[in-house]
Amino acid sequence: MNAAHLHGFAVFGGAYEHVPVRLGPGAYLGMACAAVAFLAALGARWDELVRRPSVTAILAFGLTGGLLAAYILPWLTVHAPRVGRGPTGYQIVEVGNVVVPFIALLACFGLPLWGPRTPPGRRLVAAVGLAVLVGGALNSLGGAPWPYEAWLQLGCSLGLVSVALATSRGLRISRMPVADLAAAAAAALLVISMFLPWEKVCGPGHGACATHSGWTETNSAAAGGLAVILLVLLLGFRHLFVELAVAAAIYVMAAGFVTTQPHEQGHLGYGAPLGFAGAALLLVAAARRLASVPTDRTRLLVRFAPTTACLCFLALPTVTMTGRLSFSLEFDSPWRVYWLWFELAAILLALRLLGRWLADPGADDELVLLPLALLVLTVLDVILARRAFGSITWEGWLSIGLCMLLAVLGWLERTSGLERLRIPEEIWRIDRLPGES
Amino acid sequence: MSRRLSLFVLLASALTFLASLFLRWVQSGIGTTGVLSILDESISYDGWGPYGQAAALVALALAAGAGASLMRPQLPRRLSLLPESPCSISRF
Numbered sequence: 001m002n003a004a005h006l007h008g009f010a011v012f013g014g015a016y017e018h019v020p021v022r023l024g025p026g027a028y029l030g031m032a033c034a035a036v037a038f039l040a041a042l043g044a045r046w047d048e049l050v051r052r053p054s055v056t057a058i059l060a061f062g063l064t065g066g067l068l069a070a071y072i073l074p075w076l077t078v079h080a081p082r083v084g085r086g087p088t089g090y091q092i093v094e095v096g097n098v099v100v101p102f103i104a105l106l107a108c109f110g111l112p113l114w115g116p117r118t119p120p121g122r123r124l125v126a127a128v129g130l131a132v133l134v135g136g137a138l139n140s141l142g143g144a145p146w147p148y149e150a151w152l153q154l155g156c157s158l159g160l161v162s163v164a165l166a167t168s169r170g171l172r173i174s175r176m177p178v179a180d181l182a183a184a185a186a187a188a189l190l191v192i193s194m195f196l197p198w199e200k201v202c203g204p205g206h207g208a209c210a211t212h213s214g215w216t217e218t219n220s221a222a223a224g225g226l227a228v229i230l231l232v233l234l235l236g237f238r239h240l241f242v243e244l245a246v247a248a249a250i251y252v253m254a255a256g257f258v259t260t261q262p263h264e265q266g267h268l269g270y271g272a273p274l275g276f277a278g279a280a281l282l283l284v285a286a287a288r289r290l291a292s293v294p295t296d297r298t299r300l301l302v303r304f305a306p307t308t309a310c311l312c313f314l315a316l317p318t319v320t321m322t323g324r325l326s327f328s329l330e331f332d333s334p335w336r337v338y339w340l341w342f343e344l345a346a347i348l349l350a351l352r353l354l355g356r357w358l359a360d361p362g363a364d365d366e367l368v369l370l371p372l373a374l375l376v377l378t379v380l381d382v383i384l385a386r387r388a389f390g391s392i393t394w395e396g397w398l399s400i401g402l403c404m405l406l407a408v409l410g411w412l413e414r415t416s417g418l419e420r421l422r423i424p425e426e427i428w429r430i431d432r433l434p435g436e437s
Numbered sequence: 438m439s440r441r442l443s444l445f446v447l448l449a450s451a452l453t454f455l456a457s458l459f460l461r462w463v464q465s466g467i468g469t470t471g472v473l474s475i476l477d478e479s480i481s482y483d484g485w486g487p488y489g490q491a492a493a494l495v496a497l498a499l500a501a502g503a504g505a506s507l508m509r510p511q512l513p514r515r516l517s518l519l520p521e522s523p524c525s526i527s528r529f
Contacts, residue, residue, distance in 0.1 A: 002488035003462060010463040010480050026460025026484050033454035034492075037447055037499065044443035101491035341490035376497065384485060 001104065003027040004072045048115075056167050057114040060123075060160060064107050067134070067156035071100055073149045098218055098340065099137040102225035106130050106232065110160075120168040125236035127164040129228045131157040136194055136215040136224055176238070183240050183285035187227040190248060190278030194224040196271025199259050211269050219258055219321060220275065222344060223251035227278070242289050243351040245282040250318055250347060252279035257322035293358045302418045303357055306409045310354040313374070313402040316395060317343045332393035334378070334385040342381045349374050353406065367410030375403035444503045451500035458484035458493055 003023055010021040042049065110126035112118070134157040138150055176184070194214035202209040214220040226248040234240050252275055259266050294300075317335035319325060321343065330336060335343050353370040382396040412418055464481040485493075 002484060002486055002492055005488050006463045006482050006484070006486050010465075010482060021463055021465050021480055024461030024464040024481065026457045027462040029460065030454050030457035030462065030484055030492075033450045033457060037450040037454070040443045040446040040450065044440065097487050101488060104491075105495075339490060340487065341494055345494050373497075373501065380493070380497075 001068075001072055001100070003031060054116065056163055057116075060114045060163050061111065063156045063159045063163065064111055067130070067153060067160070068104060068107055070149045070152040070156065071104070073152075098221040099133055099140070099215060099225055101341070102229065103130065103133045103137065106133060106229065120164070120171050121173070122236040124161075124164040124168050124171065125232050127157075127160040129232040131161050132191060133225065133228055136221070136228075139195055139213050140216045140221075142216075179285060179288055180234060180238070180240055183245065183282065184231060184234050186278050186281030186285055187231045187234070187245070187248070188278075190227040190252070190275050190282065191224055191231065193271045193274035193278060194220065194227075196274065197269030198255070198272045198275065199266045200269045201266045204265075214255070214271055214275060217255055217259070218340060219251045220255035220272075222340070223248045223255065223275070223279070226251065227282075230282075240285070242286040242355060243348050245286040246351050247344070247347050249279040249283045249286075251321075252276060254318070254321035254323075257324055261323055289355070290358070299419060306357045306406060306413075306418075307354060309402050309406050309409070310350055310357060313399060313406070314347065314350040314354065316399055317346055329395075331389075332395055334381045334393070334396040334399060336385075338388070339381055339384060342377055342384075346374060346377055346381075349377070364414065367413050368407060371403050371406035371410055375400065375407060378403050441507065444507050448500055448503040448507065451496040451503065454496045455493055455500070458489050460484065462486075462489070 006027070007021065007023060106126060106129055110123065110130065113123040113126055134153050138146070138154060141150065196213065197211035198214040198217060198220055199212045200209055201212070214224055226244050230241060230244040230248065233244070256268070256272065256276065259268055259272065316333065320330055320333040320335045323330070325333075335346070349370055352366070353374070356364055356366050356370065378396075378399045382392055382400065385396065386392050409418065460483065461481050462484040
């Protein structure tokens with residue numbers, strides 16, 4: 001998918017320069033590595049695969065494969081017959097740059113659910129979630145003529161829903177707790193709002209206005225993808241991932257800030273307030289977890305440092321996303337919009353870590369592993385920013401420093417416990433030599 | 438294929454994939470070829486596009502999971518995010 005996208009991007013540039021382009025060695029090496037990893041995963045689970053699979057499982061695998069293949073097809077059509085004899089003669093069909101990785105993730109996650117021992121409700125929820133995401137990605141096409149790969153995407157996703165429905169004969173819908181039901185309703189409201197106009201852009205004076213749905217803007221589309229994943233996990237696995245809820249709310253907030261920037265001509269469409277309401281309700285659902293935080297004063301004081309460090313780290317990508325920083329601050333940040341997926345992963349990991357520090361996990365491996373994962377991510381992000389822009393800024397160093405501080409605090413908590421941590425008396429004691437006054 | 442060998446292959450392929458993203462993924466079809474193509478100034482992109490970043494995150498997670506399973510087999514089970522997670526690497 002990455003090779004196809006980059007190739008299409010280069011073909012577009014090459015068309016202006018009259019330069020033919022081709023895939024380079026990195027693409028072949030990357031695709032070979034992906035194929036080897038895929039075969040290794042197949043080999044590891046070969047015993048399960050050689051058992052006679054059901055017809056529905058084969059059908060579902062085929063439909064999922066067709067769906068993923070539809071995104072690998074070329075997205076740039078030169079001399080497209082649908083466009084007619086216009087001045088350009090080509091059509092760019094780039095459906096949902098942000099939504100497609102969510103689709104690929106959910107499609108791969110959904111594959112093992114077609115096994116015989118999985119409750120039918122899980123695959124139904126995953127298939128519906130996939131169809132919603134595909135609908136969102138196609139929604140970003142607007143009124144443009146649909147190419148055949150768009151129809152293939154829609155057909156495969158609806159086919160998966162049909163197969164899931166056909167195999168859900170034993171489906172039982174158990175009652176959810178009210179809190180989870182409220183969270184599901186909030187996420188559903190956010191997802192519905194994504195299909196409505198989020199932004200209205202009008203020309204100068206009384207010029208014509210155009211509207212864009214939530215799936216077309218980067219931050220709101222990321223929020224929509226997170227909300228769909230949240231719904232799949234909540235309805236299918238009955239587990240509310242607070243990190244996903246808060247991250248979706250953060251992205252909705254950023255979308256609001258970006259759309260209403262003073263120098264832009266965009267205004268909020270009527271879908272945006274619905275999205276804001278959904279995000280606010282998600283935050284309320286997430287805040288209910290705070291009730292389970294132990295209120296022991298000593299403990300809260302001891303954990304003040306790690307929770308503050310988590311919040312400081314979280315603030316760096318979050319504030320950058322809003323587009324309200326000065327140009328130099330935003331440009332210097334390693335969390336600028338070019339690295340959307342690193343930004344999203346860092347926010348999710350930081351939220352998870354914050355939750356672990358606020359909860360009472362005891363000797364928790366995650367307190368060490370999460371900061372280390374954040375450190376790897378931050379270092380990679382800083383390296384990429386250095387390659388692209390030639391410098392490492394104070395925001396990059398600050399992010400790395402916070403990750404290291406969090407890793408040390410997590411290690412101390414895991415080994416001896418921060419509350420029992422004492423500085424050895426020998427360090428403080430001042431022994432006076434005989435004869436000294 | 439033995440479990441450990443699968444994990445080794447997964448770890449190696451994930452790390453090599455990450456390294457591949459720093460190489461040229463797309464380049465112009467004309468100009469110098471072979472080793473000298475590194476010096477070519479025409480159109481070329483490395484693998485860090487939007488999909489490349491997402492794939493890099495998956496590769497990082499795969500490498501971390503495979504590495505942890507090799508060094509401390511009990512660790513992924515202790516960290517399982519979902520009950521009966523279908524994607525748990527500890528099932529390998």
